[in-house]
Amino acid sequence: MIQNLQKQNRFGLTSAQLKWIGMLTMLIDHIGLIFFPQLWILDVIGRISFPVFAFTTAVGFMYTKSIFRYGLRLFAFGVLSEPFYDLAFFGTPVYIGRQNVLFTFALGVLMLYLWLSFENMVFRCFAVLMVLLASEFFAVDYSSMGLLMILLFYCFYNENLKRDLVIGAVNVLLMGGRQIFAVFSLIPLHFYNGEKGKTGKAVFYLFYPLHLAVLAGIRWWIGQ
Numbered sequence: 001m002i003q004n005l006q007k008q009n010r011f012g013l014t015s016a017q018l019k020w021i022g023m024l025t026m027l028i029d030h031i032g033l034i035f036f037p038q039l040w041i042l043d044v045i046g047r048i049s050f051p052v053f054a055f056t057t058a059v060g061f062m063y064t065k066s067i068f069r070y071g072l073r074l075f076a077f078g079v080l081s082e083p084f085y086d087l088a089f090f091g092t093p094v095y096i097g098r099q100n101v102l103f104t105f106a107l108g109v110l111m112l113y114l115w116l117s118f119e120n121m122v123f124r125c126f127a128v129l130m131v132l133l134a135s136e137f138f139a140v141d142y143s144s145m146g147l148l149m150i151l152l153f154y155c156f157y158n159e160n161l162k163r164d165l166v167i168g169a170v171n172v173l174l175m176g177g178r179q180i181f182a183v184f185s186l187i188p189l190h191f192y193n194g195e196k197g198k199t200g201k202a203v204f205y206l207f208y209p210l211h212l213a214v215l216a217g218i219r220w221w222i223g224q
Helices: 015-035 040-046 049-063 067-090 101-117 121-137 143-155 160-175 177-190 201-223
Strands: none
Touching (some): 015 049, 015 067, 015 177, 040 177, 049 067, 049 143, 049 177, 101 121, 101 143, 121 143, 160 177
């Protein structure tokens, strides 16, 4: 059963505004990783982005009219983005050691679909485990811990305190390192007002491959 959608008020941040926060912090993170790895503060700021997108992925799953099209769209843009991702971060158009985060979100949609497909908790947990193992096997960005965050955001959508505790535990206790700073993402999430916002979805889908293409181009130009 899909979560009961509450959280509706006139004030706060829309889903679109949260995505803008995610895109900005992700861009800062990627610039730091590629060009300024010594500037740790950029990496710290970048830790905010994934939980924000994990949350909006769970919300998108709850609101979408077609789970299949939603997951397929994420997967398709993941395929489109992969050569630019590899060029930007690894200097080659094909690198199988790590896959971009849109594949993580696509697996997240599959995981939530399977979670809803079974009433029996044993079958549910087994299905989720299979997806978590797939994320590790295919080495998607944030791997099983990223998928776990998506599931927890879904399960505790209307329970802020429990959500904060479990998301904090994943980032601080299970992931550690600079990922502990991801807990700051919970601040803007507390202001989510349950509304979608006005920015078209194409902006968010196109931003990912386009910003990677630009960063890959800059990296190539610097290397000449």
